[in-house]
Amino acid sequence: MKRDQFEFCKVCRLNHDQGRRHKYFPNHAKSLSSFLSRFQQKLSDVRFFLKNPSPLRPEHASRNRLWCVFCDSDIDGVGSSFACENAIHHLASVDHLKNLKSFLWKYGGGMDQVNSFRISDEDLAKWEKKCKSLKDESASEGSQRPLIGPSNGMRDIRIPIQNYLKSWKVAHFCMMLIHLCLWSQNLVQVRV
Numbered sequence: 001m002k003r004d005q006f007e008f009c010k011v012c013r014l015n016h017d018q019g020r021r022h023k024y025f026p027n028h029a030k031s032l033s034s035f036l037s038r039f040q041q042k043l044s045d046v047r048f049f050l051k052n053p054s055p056l057r058p059e060h061a062s063r064n065r066l067w068c069v070f071c072d073s074d075i076d077g078v079g080s081s082f083a084c085e086n087a088i089h090h091l092a093s094v095d096h097l098k099n100l101k102s103f104l105w106k107y108g109g110g111m112d113q114v115n116s117f118r119i120s121d122e123d124l125a126k127w128e129k130k131c132k133s134l135k136d137e138s139a140s141e142g143s144q145r146p147l148i149g150p151s152n153g154m155r156d157i158r159i160p161i162q163n164y165l166k167s168w169k170v171a172h173f174c175m176m177l178i179h180l181c182l183w184s185q186n187l188v189q190v191r192v
Contacts, residue, residue, distance in 0.1 A: 010069075011035045011107050023108040032108055036117075039069050043117065046091065049084040050123060053131045055138075056083045066090075070117065071099040082131055092119040 006017050012031045016022050023032075046066065056064060056077060064077030066087040075090045077083070090096055100117055104110065 009107070023106075029108065035069070036109060036113070039117065042066060043091070046084045046087050046119075049082070050088055050119060050127050053127060053134055054083045055134070056080055056085070068096065068099075070103045071096055081135075085131075088119055088124065088127060091117075092121060092124040 007019070007022075009016055009022060012022075012027065018025070023029075061077040061080055064080070064083060064087075066075045066084070067073075068075060068090060071090075073090075075087045077086055080086050097114070097118055100114060101111065104113065
């Protein structure tokens with residue numbers, strides 16, 4: 001690349017003419033760290049469902065999506081039976097690994113981070129085994145586990161614990177706890 005040609009850095013979101021040395025600049029390193037940590041947060045949602053497979057309602061599948069910054073592709077949940085199914089398969093794919101390595105080589109970040117931005121074949125096999133057992137269990141009992149609600153860009157995927165916390169029993173307990181705290185605060189003020 002000639003020095004006077006501009007290139008777009010999608011990490012920094014700017015055009016530059018520094019060539020390959022751009023990735024060593026402090027501002028780029030800071031932007032890269034932020035860029036990778038944002039994607040890592042999205043992956044934490046996917047990893048939750050990797051360890052805890054949960055059925056997904058078909059009407060919520062279109063909202064269950066992930067933008068893969070390494071592959072520049074949108075992975076949606078259409079056609080998936082489990083939450084984050086398509087994202088899990090994508091993150092375990094050979095194409096994702098190739099694009100991830102290419103991204104890290106071009107923009108920096110180190111090849112030692114490769115495994116933190118992908119799903120291993122072993123983890124995928126374990127997840128598929130859990131999914132199969134859930135399907136078999138559901139078919140034999142004739143019942144369904146609670147289904148996961150819609151997600152908004154992977155940030156607010158509802159997990160079963162969150163659904164439980166929304167129940168009226170927990171809300172009633174929280175209200176009692178608040179009243180108890182207010183009552184004890186009044187007692188402390190009176191004694192002082």
